[in-house]
Amino acid sequence: MAPRLRTDFWVAALRRRAEAAGAYVSIARRGADEAGTIYVLVDRRNGSFDLYGPAPQSFFANEEVEADRLFSPIAQGSSEEELRQRMERELRFDPDLWLIDIEDREGRPFLDIAVEPADPRFTSR
Secondary structure (H helix, E strand, O other): OOOOOOHHHHHHHHHHHHHHOOOEEEEEEOOOOOOOOEEEEEEOOOOOEEEEEEOOHHHHHOOOOOOOOOEEEEEEEEOHHHHHHHHHHHHHHOOOOEEEEEEOOOOOOOOOEOOOOOOHHHOOO
């Protein structure tokens, strides 16, 4: 397994990618430079907010995963207040976390999203 990119470098790349696509990015909370956990709050600019956090470790057991970091949606279509309170609770457990705010009318998180494998019981044959 290749070494992981430092969190501060990874966040800088995310910021450049999102801003190049027309989104506005701010770092609401800067965590540990080397290995802080990253959360991304997406403001859709219509009163609706989405929160993304680290994907469960089970996604990394797959040898085909090439992303340095994978994310999962934690909450979608929530209020900003509700999600900020949730992040305050998370900070009590992990004071080294990063919180990145992205304002994007299209609601793009600019992240590699972990996708659950299809359940074979429900696939057509």
